[in-house]
Amino acid sequence: MERILKILEENCRITDKEIATMLSLDESAVARARAEYEKAGVIMGYKACIDWDKTEDESTVAMIELKVTPQYGEGFDKIAKRIYDYPEVESVYLMSGSFDIMVLIRGRTMKEVAMFVSTKLAPMEAVVSTSTSFVLKKYKENGVIFRKEPDDEREVMGL
Amino acid sequence: MMDYDRLLSQKVKEIKPSGIRKFFDIVAVMKDAISLGVGEPDFVTPWHIRDAGIQSLQEGKTYYTSNWGLLELRTEAAAYLKRRYGLEYKPDSEVLITVGGSEGIDNTIRALVSPGDEVLIPEPSFVCYQPCVLLSGGVPVPIETKVEDEFKLTARQLKEKITPKTKLLILPFPNNPTGGIMEKKDLEEIAEVIRGTDILVLSDEIYSELTYGLKHTSIASIDGMWERTVVINGLSKSHAMTGWRIGLVFGPAPILQQVTKIHQYAIMSAPTVSQYAAVEALRAGDKDIEYMCGQYNMRRKLMHEGFNKMGLTCFEPRGAFYMFPSIKSTGLTSEDFCERLLREEKVAVVPGNAFGDSGEGHIRCCYAYSVEHIKVALDRIEHFLGKL
Numbered sequence: 001m002e003r004i005l006k007i008l009e010e011n012c013r014i015t016d017k018e019i020a021t022m023l024s025l026d027e028s029a030v031a032r033a034r035a036e037y038e039k040a041g042v043i044m045g046y047k048a049c050i051d052w053d054k055t056e057d058e059s060t061v062a063m064i065e066l067k068v069t070p071q072y073g074e075g076f077d078k079i080a081k082r083i084y085d086y087p088e089v090e091s092v093y094l095m096s097g098s099f100d101i102m103v104l105i106r107g108r109t110m111k112e113v114a115m116f117v118s119t120k121l122a123p124m125e126a127v128v129s130t131s132t133s134f135v136l137k138k139y140k141e142n143g144v145i146f147r148k149e150p151d152d153e154r155e156v157m158g159l
Numbered sequence: 160m161m162d163y164d165r166l167l168s169q170k171v172k173e174i175k176p177s178g179i180r181k182f183f184d185i186v187a188v189m190k191d192a193i194s195l196g197v198g199e200p201d202f203v204t205p206w207h208i209r210d211a212g213i214q215s216l217q218e219g220k221t222y223y224t225s226n227w228g229l230l231e232l233r234t235e236a237a238a239y240l241k242r243r244y245g246l247e248y249k250p251d252s253e254v255l256i257t258v259g260g261s262e263g264i265d266n267t268i269r270a271l272v273s274p275g276d277e278v279l280i281p282e283p284s285f286v287c288y289q290p291c292v293l294l295s296g297g298v299p300v301p302i303e304t305k306v307e308d309e310f311k312l313t314a315r316q317l318k319e320k321i322t323p324k325t326k327l328l329i330l331p332f333p334n335n336p337t338g339g340i341m342e343k344k345d346l347e348e349i350a351e352v353i354r355g356t357d358i359l360v361l362s363d364e365i366y367s368e369l370t371y372g373l374k375h376t377s378i379a380s381i382d383g384m385w386e387r388t389v390v391i392n393g394l395s396k397s398h399a400m401t402g403w404r405i406g407l408v409f410g411p412a413p414i415l416q417q418v419t420k421i422h423q424y425a426i427m428s429a430p431t432v433s434q435y436a437a438v439e440a441l442r443a444g445d446k447d448i449e450y451m452c453g454q455y456n457m458r459r460k461l462m463h464e465g466f467n468k469m470g471l472t473c474f475e476p477r478g479a480f481y482m483f484p485s486i487k488s489t490g491l492t493s494e495d496f497c498e499r500l501l502r503e504e505k506v507a508v509v510p511g512n513a514f515g516d517s518g519e520g521h522i523r524c525c526y527a528y529s530v531e532h533i534k535v536a537l538d539r540i541e542h543f544l545g546k547l
Contacts, residue, residue, distance in 0.1 A: 018461060021460050021464040022460050083501065
């Protein structure tokens with residue numbers, strides 16, 4: 001049934017009926033599987049993949065590396081929750097290596113992001129240090145390459 | 160004024176040009192036209208294969224190779240055929256690297272066919288066999304495969320067409336355009352007819368990796384057939400490498416020596432950069448094949464369901480990446496159907512008669528396109544049928 005996930009991962013607007021045809025399954029079986037995946041939290045949502053750079057939107061994304069003191073009995077989970085509950089935070093990862101937590105933030109301007117770091121993240125007790133890097137250009141995200149799909153360049157042969 | 164008509168080779172002039180061109184010249188300038196007309200994968204060659212080609216250029220490997228092709232590639236090709244189909248060929252004398260499978264077909268026909276020899280060609284099929292036979296002075300003898308036989312060549316049909324002049328049987332399976340395949344038991348029956356005769360076999364297995372639900376069997380793996388068979392394969396369809404032009408020819412050494420002589424004088428050697436990329440493809444590309452074949456399979460089912468739903472009878476193809484629905488119910492000829500479909504709905508497909516007279520009443524639709532593309536094309540075809 002993970003084949004259903006593979007198809008949805010590429011195109012979540014495809015119908016259950018079409019998936020059923022492609023995999024030689026019953027439409028109802030696909031609908032059931034999809035509902036179960038949603039319930040179990042395997043499918044976490046169906047979001048459009050948007051290249052904001054092509055819109056009027058001027059928002060900016062930053063990656064912030066945090067060094068954090070883990071808390072007794074809670075590890076990193078408590079501080080992670082405090083961070084990811086902010087709506088401007090897009091992603092939070094616990095990392096191996098020279099820092100502990102990676103935070104992806106989207107803000108309307110660089111200044112807004114900088115303010116968020118200095119007024120919200122940095123003052124948290126457990127946070128030892130922050131290092132902020134702004135994204136200048138997005139080439140590829142979640143497997144999608146951010147450039148116009150080239151036209152079908154296949155020329156017709158005499159067969 | 161030069162009288163070209165008088166000067167040009169009569170034999171070449173008599174060969175019909177491909178009738179497809181005119182449709183696709185229209186597509187090229189028609190806004191919003193979409194096509195199901197190509198005959199190649201929509202995948203780009205996997206990156207690790209392209210990278211191997213680039214690497215060879217950076218290392219300055221820009222010379223000719225041996226006429227037979229890089230020994231390294233022939234060795235990989237032999238290993239590949241053994242691994243996938245259980246066929247054994249010696250890399251030093253029974254494998255030739257050509258410029259695409261088509262060159263292999265041409266050279267093999269030229270090496271085998273003398274003037275007056277008859278060549279059996281199951282049709283509908285790929286369009287190059289007949290012209291190649293004619294250029295050799297041979298006589299093409301079409302055998303019409305039928306939808307009720309799942310577009311297979313049957314032993315009975317074969318027997319009917321064999322004469323004392325029969326030199327060669329061409330076996331184009333998995334088949335372009337019908338999607339028919341020959342299973343092991345079907346090939347056993349063909350072999351039964353051929354064994355004990357002097358008839359040779361050219362088995363064009365370029366689509367061998369694209370079968371759905373059943374692994375491909377090569378006729379060369381059937382008892383008594385290896386020694387009379389030339390197997391044509393290549394990387395174009397299996398590894399999405401059409402533009403690299405790498406074909407593989409396998410056969411008994413005495414035949415390949417003659418085939419290679421033609422290749423040597425006409426071509427010298429296949430492009431070196433492509434040969435290095437092909438080494439990587441055959442060595443580390445099996446997973447690419449599985450992936451792409453899986454994708455084609457899903458699109459195949461989607462398109463087949465689509466044609467059934469709109470009431471066009473369509474054999475469920477078992478190999479390659481084409482669908483060959485019958486349009487006889489519309490009362491239109493293949494060409495009229497295609498021309499009107501293009502003008503009125505802006506969808507380009509190929510008329511079935513391009514693949515031999517027996518293809519009349521059919522159209523060929525390729526499903527090597529994205530799911531979205533296929534859905535749009537099917538919607539338009541359904542709309543077109545509704546107007547007829």
